[in-house]
Amino acid sequence: MVLVGGRTVLEVISPELARRIVARDEQPGDDWDPEYPFADELDPLRSLAAASSTDPVFTMYLVRRRSDGLAVGGIGFFGPPDGTGTVEFGYGLVPSARGAGLATEAVELALRHAADNGAQAAVADTDVTNLASRRVLEKNGFVEVEVEVEVERRAAFLYYRRELA
Numbered sequence: 001m002v003l004v005g006g007r008t009v010l011e012v013i014s015p016e017l018a019r020r021i022v023a024r025d026e027q028p029g030d031d032w033d034p035e036y037p038f039a040d041e042l043d044p045l046r047s048l049a050a051a052s053s054t055d056p057v058f059t060m061y062l063v064r065r066r067s068d069g070l071a072v073g074g075i076g077f078f079g080p081p082d083g084t085g086t087v088e089f090g091y092g093l094v095p096s097a098r099g100a101g102l103a104t105e106a107v108e109l110a111l112r113h114a115a116d117n118g119a120q121a122a123v124a125d126t127d128v129t130n131l132a133s134r135r136v137l138e139k140n141g142f143v144e145v146e147v148e149v150e151v152e153r154r155a156a157f158l159y160y161r162r163e164l165a
Helices: 015-023 039-050 102-116 131-139
Strands: 002-004 008-012 060-065 071-077 086-093 121-127 143-150 155-163
Touching: 002 102, 008 102, 015 039, 039 060, 039 071, 039 086, 060 102, 071 102, 086 102, 102 131, 121 131, 131 155
Parallel strands: 086 121
Antiparallel strands: 002 008, 008 060, 060 071, 071 086, 121 155, 143 155
């Protein structure tokens, strides 16, 4: 499965590819940015690598920059929509790829694909200090619905939601 936008291409990450990404076993044609994968993506990739099968739609996708073909990040769903039709997702790009609108477009592509496959709403969260991620969500029509403060971790998270249907 490949989703194509003006600046990005999203490609499904299979369990086998996830295993290679985690092991940093780059093969000809993979074309990973030297910073990829970044630390925050390793846990979801390990989970995917351990899976024997995956949902063909609500899975992880490699984010490729169209201008040079490099894999610069990932976007993924935490499973299919729940009983209310809501799907949760997360995303990230290597530092050198940030600030060029790639994450905004990747989120747009992934959400359009999710809606085309039955999702009614989408939710995501971000650290309150991550202004870039907050802007990506807001540019994609998300509204803040909750703030959570974790005193023991000295962290605060913002929760966002967007209706897709």
